[in-house]
Amino acid sequence: MTWNNCFSPKRFGMENASEDIRSEYERDWDRIIFSSPFRRLQNKTQVFPLPEEVFVHNRLTHSLEVASVGRSLGKIIGKKISDLEEVKNDNKARPFYRNSLKSVIASACLAHDLGNPAFGYSGEEAISKYFKKRDTQKIEDINFKNNFSDAEWQDLITFEGNANALRVLTMQQQDRSKGGFRLTYSTIGSILKYPCESLASEKKILHRKKYGFFKIDEKVFLDIVNELNMIPDNVESRITYKRHPFVYLVESADDISYNIIDFEDAHRLGILTYEEVSTIFLDIIKENPDYDIKWVTEQAEILKGDPNESISYLRAKSINTLIHKCSKVFWENRDQILKGTYEKSLLEDIPELESVMKKIEKISIEKIYNARKVVKLEIAGFRIMSSLVEDFVSSALTPKDNRDNEQKKILELLPKQFSFDESSNPYVKVMHIIDFISGMTDIFALKLYKNLRGIEI
Template sequence: MINNKMTWVNCFSSRRYGFNKEESEIRTEYERDWDRIIFSSPFRRLQNKTQVFPLPEEVFVHNRLTHSLEVASVGRSLGKKIGKHIASLTDVKDNDNARQFYRNNLKNVIASACLAHDLGNPAFGHSGEEAISKYFKNKKDDKVFRDRFSECEWKDLINFEGNANALRILTMQQKGKSKGGFRLTYSTIGSIIKYPCESIASEGKDGEKHLKKYGYFKIDEQVFLDVVKELNMVDHSVNGKIRYKRHPFVYLVEAADDICYNIIDLEDAHRLGIVEYEKIKEFLLAIISTNVDEKIDKVKKQLEILEEDKNEALSYLRAKSINTLTLKCCDVFIKNLDNIIEGNYNNTLLEDIPEVQATLEAISKISVKKIYNYIGVVKLELAGFRIMSGLVEDFVTAALTPKDEREKEHKKILELLPKQFHFKEDESDYEKVMHIIDFIAGMTDLFALKLYRNLRGIEI
């Protein structure tokens, strides 16, 4: 596919996917994206999806919803500062539409994309992603079963990807619902496609940043191609495998997410008594001290006043740290403007801030040791893995059993599928499986647990 060169003037669009009519309203198209996401059922369900820690009754920790709201807040700040800079570029300044977009609306696009970035993540965190694929991985030696799917379809199924699922949720037309899904602007949709390639084109951990995973399921390929065409994204497909360079706005959404989970996981860990206050204080002061505009002595003095309430003290340090990292990510983006718009930037903004790398590496090490291997987290991941993989096995087995061979149990299981996830018997095996995965991946932690107990006879 040949596309025009991407520029700061042609890389955004107010057109809505699946909807051609222009509407005149008080809100801009980009502000409406935010509203459509925040009032949606998939977004509300994030309140009962695990971020990192189990969701306890005694202590409030972040879930996917609160995480997404905080990422959106940081994303808006990034978009506002970067938008102001891009609006001053010569080619943008001379284009009324582009100047107005960057000055007034980039912040709304980035905030909306941040709000939507985790919509595709299933229940129970990353273990839920792996669990969805377990059924198919266990079938890898069954040639007859494997041959029911194309190479790309099979790659989708054995490596379920939450990023690809987010694109699907935002754009797919479910039974009885509007064409185009959420009908978001192409700009917002393009901003969440972190890995703009198909599953067979991904290169894993050793590949380039934008090829480490994949960004769309084969069933949604036309959606993806429509988006990249509308936004003039840079095509670098090889040997017939579809892959594109990232859209520039993706780097801002990714930075907002990276900033939040690096800092906020520590705050939750302190509330749960997993990481001591003094260690977190050391990390966050080290980050804040790299901000030349921040008077560190004044910060420490204010901290002494707040330390009677350690939670309040950490909230103060968290705010200062996020502000520091946000400003530095903006500086990196501006420094690399040309490489980013040309598709030649192969890093994350946060990783390109040398003065904070030692601290971020130390945070990463303590997070792996004390947070991600915390017994409550491990137990939740194991439980989630069994629950999600069990549900996939039950529903996929029933769906892929030929209609005239289904036993009563299979029929009863399929009767549990909500109407919007029903499939036609003449659809391909891959399409049937995707209907099942749509249902299971959208479940909350509690719904998945209850349904699993029901199907296993543990709870009636």
């Protein structure tokens, strides 16, 4: 892999693209923005329950903000790469980095959460809960598990939003276009945060901490990594690759956004005080040599009549500081990043900010992610999502002639684009069910759960 061959304007699922006034990469952005899965993010929880009277971030607003940060990172790094000796004389690579990398990173950021289910961080585990409950030594559970290969079973007991994002972007649903969103390979490759199969995941290794594709999408994944000349990882008998360089920028944009924005939301909800949040933000800002910290502090104090406005001001300065710090880390480690030997996230490799970022993590775990309203949402999410999986999966895997009336009615609720062929193997049937459930919004999942249990007609 080189800077000259790690990108491609080709579209997944299309032989030839029609000409347009927009670049191929700008068209990626538009395809995501106008898609149904993207719109549904507005009713999916980020961290805090969907707001009643105080506005906090949901998956959609988070994705838009990550895309904004990602565009800035892509623009900074793109300009630097375009001036490299091996790039500046390449009439395809130079204009790509100078003009289009920012669009690729922004589009990938926009799409990075499309595979995340409802109810925040608990949604993924909730989908797997039914299968984990069936992982016992009881005869009926052993027979159930025998329906799946080891790789398929690993997918089901460790449902992964990152792998699901690839599936959402590329799968062909019934009566829909081949190739899914038909994005460029460059944009799709930029979201492959964990480019390995589920059986190859290893928590201690950054690029294999989780996994990036379901077994059902193996051919799709291999097509993408081959087109982008990604580097195979040396893991015997497992499918795993080194990260694509652009992934680090997308990951960084996400890390910056949620670390800072979760604090801002926690302040709006009264979980964290003004002093707690402003102190943390000022500790970040003071490491930016372009800012006069005394002046920034004075401006924040002037705005303190509206504490939310003051925090917003400091949030903007904090994000800008982190963008430039992460860009610097990327550039200093660009050779390792290109070779696939860089095993850190950019945000955790800023020595002067290490202590403050650890403080953010500690406070987030203790006060934000374990806040009462967040915990209550997670518990509800577990029960709602795992129950829906159980209802639909048990119905789908019961032979057609043996289904009772209730199971038949449940499957009639499955939208046409998620329907399956009765002759399909159990794993394919289950994946169609998960496609449906993982795409639900919080509100839709709750309503369906109530309907199926007779709580609400």
